[in-house]
Amino acid sequence: xxxxxxxxxxxxxxxxxxxxxxxxxxxxxxxxxxxxxxxxxxxxxxxxxxxxxxxxxxxxxxxxxxxxxxxxxxxxxxxxxxxxxxxxxxxxxxxxxxxxxxxxxxxxxxxxxxxxxxxxxxxxxxxxxxxxxxxxxxxxxxxxxxxxxxxxxxxxxxxxxxxxxxxxxxxxxxxxxxxxxxxxxxxxxxxxxxxxxxxxxxxxxxxxxxxxxxxxxxxxxxxxxxxxxxxxxxxxxxxxxxxxxxxxxxxxxxxxxxxxxxxxxxxxxxxxxxxxxxxxxxxxxxxxxxxxxxxxxxxxxxxxxxxxxxxxxxx
Numbered sequence: 352x353x354x355x356x357x358x359x360x361x362x363x364x365x366x367x368x369x370x371x372x373x374x375x376x377x378x379x380x381x382x383x384x385x386x387x388x389x390x391x392x393x394x395x396x397x398x399x400x401x402x403x404x405x406x407x408x409x410x411x412x413x414x415x416x417x418x419x420x421x422x423x424x425x426x427x428x429x430x431x432x433x434x435x436x437x438x439x440x441x442x443x444x445x446x447x448x449x450x451x452x453x454x455x456x457x458x459x460x461x462x463x464x465x466x467x468x469x470x471x472x473x474x475x476x477x478x479x480x481x482x483x484x485x486x487x488x489x490x491x492x493x494x495x496x497x498x499x500x501x502x503x504x505x506x507x508x509x510x511x512x513x514x515x516x517x518x519x520x521x522x523x524x525x526x527x528x529x530x531x532x533x534x535x536x537x538x539x540x541x542x543x544x545x546x547x548x549x550x551x552x553x554x555x556x557x558x559x560x561x562x563x564x565x566x567x568x569x570x571x572x573x574x575x576x577x578x579x580x581x582x583x584x585x586x587x588x589x590x591x592x593x594x595x596x597x598x599x600x601x602x603x604x605x606x607x608x609x610x611x612x613x614x615x616x617x618x619x620x621x622x623x624x625x626x627x628x629x630x631x632x633x634x635x636x637x638x639x640x641x642x643x644x645x646x647x648x649x650x651x652x653x654x655x656x657x658x659x660x661x662x663x664x665x666x
Contacts, residue, residue, distance in 0.1 A: 405645070411638035420632055430639035440640070442615050443623040446530055450619055451598045451651075453534040458541050458594040459587065465542070466549035467575055480550075484543035491540060495607035498536045499523065502608075523609055526616035533604045533617055541597070545590050552586035553579065592655045596648055620644055 412430055414423035434440050469479055486494065501507055502522035509519040522532040556579055564574040580587070602621045605611060611618030611626065618626075620640060628637035 408638045408641050411634055412642050414635045414638075416632060416634040417636075420634075423635065426635070430635045431643075433636065434639050434643065439615060439618075439623070443618050443620045446615075446617065447599055447619045447621075449530055450534060450537075450601060451595060453531060454537050454541075454598045455591065455594045457538050458545055459591050461538075462542050462545035462590070463549050463587070465546045466553055467579065469546070470550060470553045480547075483546055486540050487543040487547075489540070491603045492607055494540055495536060495604050498532075498539075499608050502532055524613055526614050529609050529613060529617040533601075533608055536604050536608070537598065537601060541594065545594065548586060548590055549583065552583040556582045588655055588658075592652050595651050595655060599644070599648055599651070 413425060413427055415426040415429070416423045418424065465483060469476055469483075473479075503509070504519060504521065504524070506522075508522065513519055520528060522528050560578045560582075561574060564578060569577070599619075600621045601619055602625065605617055605619055605622045606625075609617040611622050621644070624637045624640045624644070627633045627640070
């Protein structure tokens with residue numbers, strides 16, 4: 352009987368070791384491939400919504416749809432050559448650069464200033480957050496229409512200007528003012544969004560550092576230059592990159608307010624792509640511009656990352 356119990360115990364021990372080894376091997380297997388399983392949904396979305404459309408656009412850029420929409424002709428790099436010889440392309444490229452210069456610095460600096468102020472212990476801070484963030488939830492089309500009425504020749508702005516004894520301004524009809532008037536809409540719409548991003552970053556800055564600055568007698572400006580900005584530099588890089596990309600692919604404001612006019616003064620590269628693709632049905636030329644735009648966006652994104660986070664990539 353005791354011998355039978357010993358054999359049974361040995362069997363249970365063997366079964367336990369077998370199950371342990373099986374579970375251990377399965378754990379090693381899952382721990383090895385689990386990260387790839389978590390990445391799989393993102394990879395699938397990237398392939399469907401980025402890589403496949405990109406290669407389709409790249410293929411379209413080598414075709415000529417101007418003569419026959421249903422049977423395009425393969426023309427190689429002719430669309431890129433025509434693009435580089437087009438004066439309108441350089442005009443819209445310059446307008447896009449002006450949009451970038453006019454909008455991005457304000458959208459990077461001013462929301463940070465507001466976030467620092469709102470992060471202080473002041474009365475009614477929730478109300479201030481709501482009022483500043485309110486333009487973000489307004490549809491860009493609604494905002495553009497509202498500003499178009501504001502900028503009209505008989506609009507509120509010109510009424511105030513003429514009441515003060517000045518000549519009315521063609522905010523959307525004068526080539527000198529058109530693009531800057533549209534830039535103001537983009538800035539008004541984006542300030543609250545980037546302020547919320549900065550507020551989230553400010554919560555990660557340790558309060559002990561601010562207390563140490565107060566003990567040392569540091570002023571408001573010195574405290575934030577030496578503590579806040581170095582700690583949230585990755586967030587500043589993020590805001591700079593996102594706002595740069597948004598400025599380079601602006602479309603809705605231009606479409607609603609100016610249609611690229613007057614005299615192409617407010618026409619940006621994305622609106623020009625839309626115009627050539629869907630109004631002129633020149634899909635090959637428009638696709639070539641889209642590829643050029645992607646390259647420009649990638650270059651600006653790389654410059655932003657290297658400028659703000661170069662220490663992270665130093666060897």
